Amino acid sequence: MADARIQLLPDEVIGKIAAGEVVERPAAAIKELVENSLDAGATAVTVEIREGGISYFRVTDNGRGIAPGDIRMAFERHATSKIRKSSDLNSIATLGFRGEALASIAAVAKVTCTTRTHDQVAGIRAVNEGGQMCAIEDAACPEGTTFVVRDLFYNTPVRLKFLKKPQAEGALVSDLMMRLILSKPEVSFRYLNQGKTLYHSAGDGKLESAVFSIYGNEMLRSMRKVDGNMNGVVLHGYVGIGESARGNRGHQSFFINGRYMRSNVLSSALEEGTRERVMIGKYPICVLHLTMPYDQVDVNVHPNKLEVRFQREAAVAEAVSTLVRDALRDRDALERPVEMLLTPEKPAVTPVEITKNSLIRPDSIETNKQTQTPEAKVPTLPIQTPVHIPSSVPQSIQVPRTNVFRETPRPVVWDTQAPSMPPTVFQPSPQSKPAPEPRTEQVSALPPEEKKPLKLLGVAFQTFILVEYADHLLMIDQHAVHERLLFDQLCKAYDQHAAGQELLIPLILPLTRREQALLEANRELLEPMGLTVEPFGDGEVRVRSIPMILGQPQAQDFILELLDQLENERGLNTIEKRRAAILQLACKKAVKGGDPLTEDEIRDLVERMIDQQVTPTCPHGRPLVVAISHAELDKRFKRIQ
Numbered sequence: 187m188a189d190a191r192i193q194l195l196p197d198e199v200i201g202k203i204a205a206g207e208v209v210e211r212p213a214a215a216i217k218e219l220v221e222n223s224l225d226a227g228a229t230a231v232t233v234e235i236r237e238g239g240i241s242y243f244r245v246t247d248n249g250r251g252i253a254p255g256d257i258r259m260a261f262e263r264h265a266t267s268k269i270r271k272s273s274d275l276n277s278i279a280t281l282g283f284r285g286e287a288l289a290s291i292a293a294v295a296k297v298t299c300t301t302r303t304h305d306q307v308a309g310i311r312a313v314n315e316g317g318q319m320c321a322i323e324d325a326a327c328p329e330g331t332t333f334v335v336r337d338l339f340y341n342t343p344v345r346l347k348f349l350k351k352p353q354a355e356g357a358l359v360s361d362l363m364m365r366l367i368l369s370k371p372e373v374s375f376r377y378l379n380q381g382k383t384l385y386h387s388a389g390d391g392k393l394e395s396a397v398f399s400i401y402g403n404e405m406l407r408s409m410r411k412v413d414g415n416m417n418g419v420v421l422h423g424y425v426g427i428g429e430s431a432r433g434n435r436g437h438q439s440f441f442i443n444g445r446y447m448r449s450n451v452l453s454s455a456l457e458e459g460t461r462e463r464v465m466i467g468k469y470p471i472c473v474l475h476l477t478m479p480y481d482q483v484d485v486n487v488h489p490n491k492l493e494v495r496f497q498r499e500a501a502v503a504e505a506v507s508t509l510v511r512d513a514l515r516d517r518d519a520l521e522r523p524v525e526m527l528l529t530p531e532k533p534a535v536t537p538v539e540i541t542k543n544s545l546i547r548p549d550s551i552e553t554n555k556q557t558q559t560p561e562a563k564v565p566t567l568p569i570q571t572p573v574h575i576p577s578s579v580p581q582s583i584q585v586p587r588t589n590v591f592r593e594t595p596r597p598v599v600w601d602t603q604a605p606s607m608p609p610t611v612f613q614p615s616p617q618s619k620p621a622p623e624p625r626t627e628q629v630s631a632l633p634p635e636e637k638k639p640l641k642l643l644g645v646a647f648q649t650f651i652l653v654e655y656a657d658h659l660l661m662i663d664q665h666a667v668h669e670r671l672l673f674d675q676l677c678k679a680y681d682q683h684a685a686g687q688e689l690l691i692p693l694i695l696p697l698t699r700r701e702q703a704l705l706e707a708n709r710e711l712l713e714p715m716g717l718t719v720e721p722f723g724d725g726e727v728r729v730r731s732i733p734m735i736l737g738q739p740q741a742q743d744f745i746l747e748l749l750d751q752l753e754n755e756r757g758l759n760t761i762e763k764r765r766a767a768i769l770q771l772a773c774k775k776a777v778k779g780g781d782p783l784t785e786d787e788i789r790d791l792v793e794r795m796i797d798q799q800v801t802p803t804c805p806h807g808r809p810l811v812v813a814i815s816h817a818e819l820d821k822r823f824k825r826i827q
Contacts, residue, residue, distance in 0.1 A: 686716020
């Protein structure tokens with residue numbers, strides 16, 4: 187048994203434990219070093235990564251540099267120039283303050299620091315590996331500091347094993363750089379990944395320039411500017427609603443006194459201020475800077491310095507929601523057409539009496555138009571189709587729909603009879619029925635009786651197809667069935683790499699660097715679905731092919747929704763992501779509950795469900811069919827005991 191006495195841990199072990207709290211992955215290490223650069227007064231910062239930052243990353247700035255006498259102390263734990271006493275924690279004005287970052291990074295990586303202050307002729311190069319200082323020597327370098335970090339977690343293989351793939355880690359670094367650019371518009375940031383420049387901000391001090399470098403001109407034009415002061419909070423930034431809204435909160439950026447923070451309080455306040463302006467299931471995007479007294483906010487909550495607590499939480503939430511709501515209301519007034527701002531003179535209206543059983547004919551309306559004099563003020567009725575007002579129940583008019591179910595002509599197995607005949611009875615044709623593919627644990631969506639005639643009774647609530655089958659009454663969910671059919675079809679096409687169609691005119695889609703990186707990281711998943719996307723200029727991608735069942739107008743919405751889904755499901759494996767992506771496509775294309783279907787569409791849907799012997803549930807797990815036996819109905823109506 188190991189010695190149970192309490193004893194001090196070695197410095198090496200202490201360093202690795204501290205590193206596990208501060209340095210979770212390359213993005214966290216880069217964040218700490220860039221914040222040190224900003225605290226040093228840098229106006230230009232360059233970040234370069236290779237292999238997601240795992241094997242190599244570099245942070246270079248033009249800040250004040252580190253004095254030769256402080257270089258060794260800079261690598262010690264809890265050594266900092268930011269605070270001096272405990273009361274300083276009550277009003278932290280710098281991004282870094284704990285003095286743990288550099289020591290923690292050096293404990294689990296190979297770090298080289300090259301630095302020079304403005305009053306020094308020569309600079310200093312320091313090499314630290316695994317927390318041990320290996321060398322300190324003079325070096326020629328420009329004013330500022332450069333950190334080169336190699337082989338992160340080389341001496342902690344357990345932590346290294348749990349890192350994501352380089353592409354995924356690189357996407358997290360891209361997300362970090364996006365926040366840094368938006369947090370400090372006065373600083374010029376340059377970000378390189380595998381030698382390619384992904385971001386390069388102007389550093390002109392204008393927030394709109396920073397937003398432009400991240401989201402592009404089209405997104406910037408669609409966002410609403412917010413400027414105001416309330417409850418001691420100064421709010422400045424941009425909010426995106428309408429088509430700019432996304433499927434998650436990943437594009438909500440809040441900055442408190444120049445520091446990026448995550449806050450449920452601020453997210454809820456933003457969504458309250460944009461209520462009824464964003465579709466259900468969507469979230470507004472934002473770049474909002476809050477300026478408030480330092481003693482009113484606590485950033486010393488977690489080692490990652492991303493969580494925040496407010497002294498007056500309700501007042502801050504009220505300020506954000508109110509100022510955002512007022513900004514959107516003011517913008518609405520500016521964007522409203524001039525015609526809507528004027529109060530037109532109401533024309534004289536001659537009362538028109540419409541009686542029951544009256545029929546308004548288009549030709550009679552046209553005749554009235556031609557015979558009217560210009561001086562007459564008789565209103566023109568915008569009626570283009572005959573309208574009949576019956577004496578009792580109003581009559582709804584349905585417009586025929588295009589059959590969305592048939593991709594290729596299929597034999598019809600329903601019997602066709604005159605409308606006056608009894609309900610149509612149809613029987614699946616054994617000759618035309620394709621051989622079913624082998625399935626594991628395949629269960630029929632219908633009751634056990636097979637190859638029995640089916641009788642179409644109708645549709646309830648434009649959602650549930652009613653069918654009499656043998657001695658059962660079947661209620662079939664049209665959306666669930668169509669979704670299942672499309673899902674199975676897409677899975678088969680995915681396996682055969684035959685799901686895409688080339689676009690004659692490629693679709694140009696504006697995306698952030700973060701979204702582009704997410705698409706690139708999932709290229710192997712998306713291409714078999716038929717989605718081919720490639721970079722196209724700055725902040726844009728070119729869509730060369732789309733899934734075959736999609737139309738081009740739907741492709742943009744599908745890609746944005748897919749990005750939101752991939753963002754939310756980063757922890758899933760490839761198989762789970764593939765299923766989720768195919769399900770997203772099937773659900774989007776499937777007919778919805780409440781959509782009116784033609785008789786041919788209903789017949790086709792039921793026939794395909796029977797012929798293909800589909801799984802009795804939709805991909806989400808909901809049943810396709812609810813069956814009630816004849817005997818159960820007799821019991822319900824007390825016909826039998």
